[in-house]
Amino acid sequence: MVSIPVLTLKRLPQYLELLQQFQREGQSHVSATRLAEITGVHVTQVRKDLALTGVVGVPKVGHKTAELIEAIKSFLNWNDSSSCFLVGAGHLGSALLGYQELSRKGLSIVAAFDTDPALSGTTVNGVKIYGLDRFANLCRRLHINIGILTVPSEHAQATAQMMIDNGIVAIWNFTPVHLDVPEGVIVENVDMSASLAVLSHRLAEKLHHETKVERSH
Amino acid sequence: MVSIPVLTLKRLPQYLELLQQFQREGQSHVSATRLAEITGVHVTQVRKDLALTGVVGVPKVGHKTAELIEAIKSFLNWNDSSSCFLVGAGHLGSALLGYQELSRKGLSIVAAFDTDPALSGTTVNGVKIYGLDRFANLCRRLHINIGILTVPSEHAQATAQMMIDNGIVAIWNFTPVHLDVPEGVIVENVDMSASLAVLSHRLAEKLHHETKVERSH
DNA sequence: AATTTATCGATATAAAAGTATCGAATAAGA
DNA sequence: TCTTATTCGATACTTTTATATCGATAAATT
Ligand SMILES: NC(=O)c1ccc[n+]([C@@H]2O[C@H](COP(=O)([O-])OP(=O)(O)OC[C@H]3O[C@@H](n4cnc5c(N)ncnc54)[C@H](O)[C@@H]3O)[C@@H](O)[C@H]2O)c1
Ligand SMILES: NC(=O)c1ccc[n+]([C@@H]2O[C@H](COP(=O)([O-])OP(=O)(O)OC[C@H]3O[C@@H](n4cnc5c(N)ncnc54)[C@H](O)[C@@H]3O)[C@@H](O)[C@H]2O)c1
Numbered sequence: 001m002v003s004i005p006v007l008t009l010k011r012l013p014q015y016l017e018l019l020q021q022f023q024r025e026g027q028s029h030v031s032a033t034r035l036a037e038i039t040g041v042h043v044t045q046v047r048k049d050l051a052l053t054g055v056v057g058v059p060k061v062g063h064k065t066a067e068l069i070e071a072i073k074s075f076l077n078w079n080d081s082s083s084c085f086l087v088g089a090g091h092l093g094s095a096l097l098g099y100q101e102l103s104r105k106g107l108s109i110v111a112a113f114d115t116d117p118a119l120s121g122t123t124v125n126g127v128k129i130y131g132l133d134r135f136a137n138l139c140r141r142l143h144i145n146i147g148i149l150t151v152p153s154e155h156a157q158a159t160a161q162m163m164i165d166n167g168i169v170a171i172w173n174f175t176p177v178h179l180d181v182p183e184g185v186i187v188e189n190v191d192m193s194a195s196l197a198v199l200s201h202r203l204a205e206k207l208h209h210e211t212k213v214e215r216s217h
Numbered sequence: 218m219v220s221i222p223v224l225t226l227k228r229l230p231q232y233l234e235l236l237q238q239f240q241r242e243g244q245s246h247v248s249a250t251r252l253a254e255i256t257g258v259h260v261t262q263v264r265k266d267l268a269l270t271g272v273v274g275v276p277k278v279g280h281k282t283a284e285l286i287e288a289i290k291s292f293l294n295w296n297d298s299s300s301c302f303l304v305g306a307g308h309l310g311s312a313l314l315g316y317q318e319l320s321r322k323g324l325s326i327v328a329a330f331d332t333d334p335a336l337s338g339t340t341v342n343g344v345k346i347y348g349l350d351r352f353a354n355l356c357r358r359l360h361i362n363i364g365i366l367t368v369p370s371e372h373a374q375a376t377a378q379m380m381i382d383n384g385i386v387a388i389w390n391f392t393p394v395h396l397d398v399p400e401g402v403i404v405e406n407v408d409m410s411a412s413l414a415v416l417s418h419r420l421a422e423k424l425h426h427e428t429k430v431e432r433s434h
Numbered sequence: 435a436a437t438t439t440a441t442c443g444a445t446a447t448a449a450a451a452g453t454a455t456c457g458a459a460t461a462a463g464a
Numbered sequence: 465t466c467t468t469a470t471t472c473g474a475t476a477c478t479t480t481t482a483t484a485t486c487g488a489t490a491a492a493t494t
Contacts (some may be wrong), residue, residue: 003229005451009418013410017393018254018304031471039395044453046277047473057457076414095312101393105413145422164480170420172413176234176318178256188416192407193322196389197293199405200323201226203387204294206403222481248441259483264443276441276489 008049009076013105014039015049016072023065031062078106085144085168087159088151089114089129092174094127096148097124109148111138139166146170153177160187225266226293230322231256232266233289241281242395248279284429302361302385304376305368306331306346309391313365314341326365328355356383363387371396377404 004105015035022030036043050057050068053075057063073079081103086093086195089112097112112129114120120131130138138144147163149156149171156177163171170186173179176193224297232252239247241386249267252344267285270292272313274280290296298320303310306329313319314329331337337348355361364380366388373394380388387403390396391413393410 004418007451008414009415010408010411013393013408013414014395017410018395032383032412033471038397042453043471044455044473047449047471048452049474057472058461060461060469060471062471075418077417078414082417082420091312091315095308098308106409106417107413145424146416157367164309169415169423172416176230178231180255185424186419188405188412188419190337190409190412191227191230193234194227195405196324196409197230197295198223198365199389200294200299201221201292201404202403202405203299206386206401207362224481250441260441261483261485262481264441265482268443274442275491276443277439277491279441332442 004052008052008207011039011045011049012042012053012076015046015212016026016069016076019065019069019072022067024061026066029062030068031067032057034062035177041145073106076106081106081108083108083110083142083144084111084146084148084172085135085148085163086127086148087114087132087163088149088153088155089116089119089124090150093105093150094124096128096150096174100139105148110142110144135162136166138170139163144168146172149175149179151175184213221269225269228256228258228262228266229270229289229293231258232263233293236282236286236289240286244282246279247282253345269327273282290323293323295321296368298323298325299363300325300327301357301363301389302327302352302356302380303329303344303367304331304349304352304367304380305339305366306333306336306371307367307369310365310367311341312392313367314344324363325360329396352379353383356380356385361385363389366390366392366396368392372375410422 018035019030020040031047031208033043036046050063053071055063055068084107086096086109089097093112097109102109109127112124112127113132113135114129115132117131119129122129145168147168147170150161153175154173156173157179160171160179160181162180164185169184171179171181171188173187173189176191179187179197181187226352235252235255236247244320249263250260253263267280268329272280272288301324303326306314310329313325319326326344329341329344330349330352331346332349334347334348339346362385363384364387367375368376372390373390373392374396377388377398379398381398381402387402388396388398388405390404390406393408396404398404
């Protein structure tokens with residue numbers, strides 16, 4: 001089996017976003033050239049990425065927008081939605097509970113869990129919040145295999161372990177903690193710090209450079 | 218000037234997180250070997266990454282934890298905090314306003330902006346929310362050059378443009394929209410969709426594989 | 435004091451990702 | 465109908481990133 005480059009996987013949602021916009025605008029066809037121009041990704045790269053989803057384009061016209069959207073969605077398994085649990089309904093957790101788009105990306109949060117007794121029993125955006133004591137039972141009964149981790153950093157590892165112990169095999173980790181998990185368990189980190197690091201360094205570089213240029217005049 | 222690999226920049230916060238944990242545990246020294254073991258990054262890679270920050274280690278003992286922390290922070294410019302504005306104080310926006318750690322990563326949100334009149338004048342976690350009409354004036358007066366973008370997708374491009382028009386040169390973009398900006402403006406996307414895409418595909422792959430194995434018995 | 439061991443840091447090799455080139459296909463215009 | 469322009473998709477090439485190797489160095493051990 002050909003393994004898909006991670007970077008391709010990461011670019012696909014970007015194409016998808018654009019394609020959906022094009023579709024709303026009523027454009028029936030889109031060329032790789034066009035996608036490349038807008039995203040800044042090299043044309044050849046776009047072609048390679050799209051090729052992996054199995055679509056074929058026609059010369060001079062490109063790809064059928066609808067077909068391409070379907071291809072990407074089905075490739076990412078974003079067509080039918082997977083149920084998942086969220087643990088840690090704090091600032092970030094409740095933002096995610098209120099994030100409508102998730103369902104369009106194949107993810108449906110069916111329940112949330114929090115240690116805070118004040119939150120227990122409440123509902124955020126239609127999702128009920130339970131105490132942690134309910135986790136094991138519900139998780140096994142509903143055969144949940146995706147967990148969203150938004151607890152404070154110091155509880156990240158223990159919470160991840162609890163998830164795994166109850167059958168969760170994929171963790172979407174929003175904490176900056178590196179999770180130590182058994183082989184076979186998928187951990188995907190949403191690394192805001194990483195992104196901020198790039199921003200900070202780039203900006204510092206830019207400002208520093210500008211100061212130098214100014215001085216030299 | 219040697220340009221720093223993006224991937225190095227993205228790994229640095231991960232090391233930093235670990236180092237700070239080690240420091241709390243009272244470990245005065247850390248070796249690249251150790252960091253490699255925990256993060257899963259190859260030792261040689263860790264060494265190269267650290268080397269870029271200018272630190273030097275000593276054989277057999279590694280690096281001084283405190284020194285390494287300082288080196289990374291100063292390299293990322295996370296020592297002194299930059300002021301920034303946040304636009305779009307909705308679900309995600311207010312989560313970020315409540316995110317204490319930001320200040321430890323060199324970022325200080327000094328004001329937020331939202332079109333919703335109900336939010337105008339309120340305070341979230343000590344940060345005041347203003348109407349958009351106040352943006353231009355405040356932005357210029359305070360010489361803000363970083364903007365956090367958390368408005369609904371359909372307003373992303375226009376809001377980004379407004380930021381740029383008022384002197385913002387770096388945008389931390391949480392929307393899935395590809396922003397079209399003038400040269401010189403830094404855009405850093407926090408791409409949750411990208412991350413989710415990797416998770417979804419990996420999981421689908423894993424589950425599919427397991428089903429196949431089961432069947433073959 | 436000599437030896438072992440763990441680690442560093444430099445250099446070399448390998449793998450992955452990105453970019454360029456080119457022929458083939460197809461629609462639109464001459 | 466023939467030509468031209470545009471796009472596709474395959475292959476070759478380049479650059480970047482990751483991994484392996486190796487000598488040097490400093491602490492710990494004999
Ligand atoms: N807030 C943000 O915008 C943001 C951004 C990036 C990363 N993060 C990360 O996300 C994580 C959560 O951040 P936050 O700002 O939402 O924190 P928070 O304190 O607002 O929310 C954490 C929630 O988890 C609950 N909780 C605590 N221990 C728990 C446990 N063991 N099991 C279940 N629930 C538990 C708390 O009651 C609270 O409701 C942190 O690791 C943070 O670094 C947050
Ligand atoms: N909620 C999440 O967890 C989450 C996760 C990932 C990405 N995002 C992205 O972040 C963006 C915001 O998501 P959200 O869930 O916070 O949405 P939201 O609707 O909860 O919040 C948006 C806020 O922006 C304000 N707003 C609207 N137009 C504005 C304008 N022109 N200028 C200033 N403010 C304006 C609204 O009043 C609202 O308060 C979206 O693009 C979404 O895709 C959200």
